[in-house]
Amino acid sequence: MNQANHSQRNTIMTEEIIIAGFGGQGVLSMGKILAYAALMEGKEVSWMPSYGPEQRGGTANVTVIISDQRISSPILSRYDTAVILNQPSLDRFESCVKPGGTLIYDSYGILEPPQRKDIAVYRIDAMDTAVEMHNPKGFNMIVLGGLIKVRPLVETENVILALKKTLPERHHALIPMNEEALRRGMEVIRRME
Amino acid sequence: MEKEDILLMKGNEAIAHAAIRCGCDGYFGYPITPQSEVLETLTLEKPWETTGMVVLQAESELASINMVYGAGAAGKRAMTSSSSPGVALMQEGITYMAGAELPGLIVNVQRGGPGLGTIQPSQSDYMQATRGGGNGDYNVIVLAPASVQEMADFVDLAFELSFKYRNPAMILSDGIIGQMMEKVVLPPFKPRRTEEEITRECPWAAMGKPKNRRPNIHTSLDLDSARMEETNRHLQAKYQEIKNKEVRYEKVMCDDAEHLIVAFGSAARIALKTIELCRNQGIKVGLLRPITLWPFPTEEIARLSKQVSSILSLEINAGQMIEDIRLAVEGRVPVNHYGRMGGMVPTPEEVAEALKQTVIK
Structure with missing residues (x-):
């Protein structure tokens, strides 16, 4: 008979994050880079994508959990932090942020901004910034920069290391552009009152 | 351990990497969501250039399982993977393997049914997996991973058990564990067995x-019924030995539990969060997670049923494992089921609500 026993542990740091937007915006890869950076800091991580028929143009989301302890459910209905990149995702996830939690949204295509007063709402004009930087593919890294600015879950250097780990070698020339986008995201995010 | 050794990957990818590392001789499969990354990863890794492992996309699931049968007959470590509708197609080959006492590994990354159903996660193949699934009196050894790490670890374990008992083994996973990424430390490399080693270790091999x-x-064919009954008696004795020796489970916070959740695989992960929510409200809940679904941890559940006042079977299906729990509990305490179907996944909050309902009752 083989068995493992686990004693009860006190709750330590756990951050439950949903990142949601259109397929093709880099939602899943942004979540992966965040998870990889946390992994390199010795954290427990889980990354659970929506894997329906949603492809480019449809909605896509990923739940990323970062914790000091063993992660329980990889699928959740309440989040500490929501990163919202389109209107359908805002409609779906605004009410799922825990009171006192954080909501970050990209204003592009958002007709009805978030209404919640019991959470910290941040706006990041990542789409506009990406266009200004002539780096449309840097969109998700701008958002990630904004996220780790307001929720310092991982060190910036580790995000860059995670990029190196997750990008295929043939794309490593793009790392400086991504790093620039990440740092720009930290500058352009702002708190909405 | 070097941090370099800790990787982030999907459960399906972990299965593929673990297969290469544990000396698997052949993989035969046919793509189907949500398990296609197994074949994709193997194709990218090209193990035929390193370990000599054969990777083949067969023309169908029927072909895949019969290739596993053939390789198993030659004493090779062979496997296939699929998702629910594909595994339904394989049942004929699996019962033939059980009848001929051939080893082999089948990975089922379950999706919702019945029929073609949905590509979203489900645990609705529990009965099919634990009752044999095909015709005749037989059982398959069924392991239920609840993490990406266990996806990696159970490949070698399944092969070991499969060869030890000359019986097909199954890893019963689902779209959640298959698609999610987590930390994983891959098993150390183990070379494929040489022909001499197979001859020595598997004198039965063709x-x-x-x-x-x-x-x-x-x-598996024997037209002499008396001999066929003897074969069946031999198989039943073997299954009893497996039941005696190979039950595996995990207990979480059971010591002071007044209520028990029994859940396997991804549902056990959801249960852990439910337990956290319940304990924050002063309800003492524990988890019994069967790791082997067959053989089932009947004795341990029977023992716990004398300690707790209610049991909730949390399954992502209409209620299948609850029958095994009730057989173990023998009416001592109420056993209720909570689950979702068709690719919907229960949230920890709704499970906590369901549990509170049963506690009040």
């Missing part, structure tokens, strides 16, 4: 008949 022994014949 390796080409030397002059000094009778041929090794593998078949």
Whole structure:
């Protein structure tokens, strides 16, 4: 008979994050880079994508959990932090942020901004910034920069290391552009009152 | 351990990497969501250039399982993977393997049914997996991973058990564990067995008949009923031995539990969060997670049923494992089920609500 026993542990740091937007915006890869950076800091991580028929143009989301302890459910209905990149995702996830939690949204295509007063709402004009930087593919890294600015879950250097780990070698020339986008995201995010 | 050794990957990818590392001789499969990354990863890794492992996309699931049968008959570590509708197609091959006492690994990354159903996660193949699934009196050894790490670890374990008992083994996973990424430390490399090692360790293997022994014949067919009954008695004795020796489970916070959740695989992960929510409200809940679904941890559940006042079977299906729990509990305490179907996944909050309902009752 083989068995493992686990004693009860006190709750330590756990951050439950949903990142949601259109397929093709880099939602899943942004979540992966965040998870990889946390992994390199010795954290427990889980990354659970929506894997329906949603492809480019449809909605896509990923739940990323970062914790000091063993992660329980990889699928959740309440989040500490929501990163919202389109209107359908805002409609779906605004009410799922825990009171006192954080909501970050990209204003592009958002007709009805978030209404919640019991959470910290941040706006990041990542789409506009990406266009200004002539780096449309840097969109998700701008958002990630904004996220780790307001929720310092991982060190910036580790995000860059995670990029190196997750990008295929043939794309490593793009790392400086991504790093620039990440740092720009930290500058352009702002708190909405 | 070097941090470099800790990787982030999907459960399906972990299965593929673990297969290469544990000396798997052949993978035969046919793509289907949500398990296609197994074949994709193997194709990218090209193990035929390193370990010599064969990777083949077969023309169908029927072909895949019969290739596993053939390789198993030759004493090779062979496997296939699929998702629910594909595994339904394989049942004929699996019962033939059980009848001919051939080893082999089947990975089922379950999706919702019945029929073609949905590509979203489900645990609705529990009965099919634990009752044999095909015709005849037989059982398959069923392991239920609840993490990406266990996806990696159970490949070698399944092969070991499968060869030890000359019986097909199954890893019963689902779209959640298959698609999610987590930390994983891959098992150390183990070389594929040489022909000499197979001859020594598997004297039954069909390796080409030397002059000094009778041929090794593998078949599930025997038209002599008396002999066929003897074969069945032998199989049943083997299954009893497996039940006696190979039950595996995990207990979480059971010591002071007044209520128990029994859940396997991804549902056990959801249960852990439910337990956290309940304990924050002063309800003492514990988890019994069967790791082997067959053989089932009947004795441990029976023991716990004398300690707790209610049991909730949390399954992502209409209620299948609850039958095994009730057989173990023998009416001592109420056993209720909570689950979702068709690819919907229960949230920890709704499970906590369901549990509170049963506690009030």
